[in-house]
Amino acid sequence: MLTYPLMFIITLGVLVTFHEYGHYVVARWSRVRILKFSVGFGKALWSRKDKRGTEWAVAAIPLGGYVRMLDERDPQQKGLQPGPEDVSFNQLSVWWRMAIALAGPAANFVLAAVAFALLAGFGQVSLPPMVGKAERPGPAQMAGLKNYQRIVSVDGKAVNSWQEVGLALAEHLGDTSVIRIGSRTPGAQGEDIIEVPVTNWLSDAVDPNILEALGLKPSPLAVIGTVMEGQAAARAGLRPWDRVTAIDEVPVETWGDLVDAVQAAPETPMQWTFMRGEVQLQARVTPQARVADDGEEFGWVGVGVPVVEVRHGPIAAVRHGVIETIDTSALMLDHLVKLALGQLSVRNLGGPVTIAKVAGDSFQVGLGAYLSALGLLSISLALINLLPIPLLDGGHVLFCLAEIVFRRPVPLRVQAVGTSLGIVLLGGLMALVFVNDFLRFF
DSSP states (O other): OTHHHHHHHHHHHHHHHHHHHHHHHHHHHTTBOEEEEEEEEEEEEEEEEOTTSOEEEEEEEEEEEEEEEOOTTOGGGTTOOOOTTOBOGGGSOHHHHHHHHHHHHHHHHHHHHHHHHHHHHHOEEEOOOEEOOOSSOOHHHHTTOOSSEEEEEETTEEOOSHHHHHHHHHTTTTOOEEEEEEEEOTTOOSOEEEEEEESSTTTTOSSOOHHHHHTOOBOOBSBOOEEOTTSHHHHTTOOTTOEEEEETTEEOOBHHHHHHHHHTOTTOOEEEEEEETTEEEEEEEOOEEEEOTTSOEEEEOOEEOOOEEEOOOHHHHHHHHHHHHHHHHHHHHHHHHHHHHTSSOGGGOOOHHHHHHHHHHHHHHOHHHHHHHHHHHHHHHHHHHTSSOTTSHHHHHHHHHHHHHHTSOOOHHHHHHHHHHHHHHHHHHHHHHHHHHHHHHO
16 A cells, blocks of 8 residues: 555656756756755755755655745845845746746656657557457447457547557547547458547546447457467467457357466367458367476467557657657647536546556556656646646746736736635635545545
8 A cells, every 4th residue: 555655755756856847947047046946845854955055855745846036026035145146036037937937847748758758669568459249239339330349540540559549539528529430350451430429428427438438348359469380379270360259169259268268178179260350260279288387287379469569769759759748738738628618527637646546556557557657647737837827837927928918017916816816726626636536536
């Protein structure tokens, strides 16, 4: 259980550090004096000062951070004696102040791009998205989707994993539209396109199961991915993408069914029935006997599951990271707009507990899953901070834009009212996400 709070602290620490460091770097470029860089709020657990007089600190409450700059308007800095070369934040041009505000979210977008680029460079191995037999017809089946198909595209975009299928379908959440799904029989050529009409799709759902809503049942079908040369399956004429349907007239549907039947019959001839594209064939296969570590004998034919491996070179990985960041940001922004318009339920918003669960679960799955989750969370933090709410970076940008348009700073009284409104809005948002977390997990 310690994994979740630990990964929450680590993940939020990484996200906040990158965000605040973005502010810090651009503030340094503007030559403004930086008094403090803090990860977390409250009492400092660790701190030190650098040669420029900036205090670097890690505080006790890991729910954010801040960069405190010299500002003559700050009542807490009244006793501070600025040096002759010190530049105050309020003395900066409006363009510098806006650049500093935007730098934090920009750093989170960069972090997301780096995470996605590393993921693309390391390579991703996934099972192809294949659909099993539906227990009852769903919208996809009623639109013409057959059982035992491989999903190859959504809305004309190629997909190689269930994660890619889910992300493509997520673009339709809250929409009234038509989802176009391309599929084919494993090993066959061509593509069958079905059209699934949706109306206000899952607009009231909380944590919607997108695949289940369409009747798409992910299944590790008994489809052969690799055939080892010279082994029993190869000698019998099996090929990649053959789908085994029966062994000795006993139906086989999943990869587990196939493995169980083979392992239970060492050196025993078996009659395999399989589909090669749309053609049904049969072969005589005799599993080779092997001995497990516990001394038990089992059958082995030399086949492996079908997998899709995507790996990019350094330049292509960077390009992929940037494109993935842009696409994911557009999808999240679309969902934020739909939340604001009531097209999606606000119950889908999550808070600290959700972040802890996402970070902990992805870490336990592996580095690739964690990098993907880190990228998604970093983009979420960037977009939330860009909301035009005072106290957030987007609120500071809003004041700067108003100053540019009206050619004078926003009056302090207006800023104070805006800040009070921002406190109310953020307080309400925090209350909402904490309630959602409680209802979701407790």
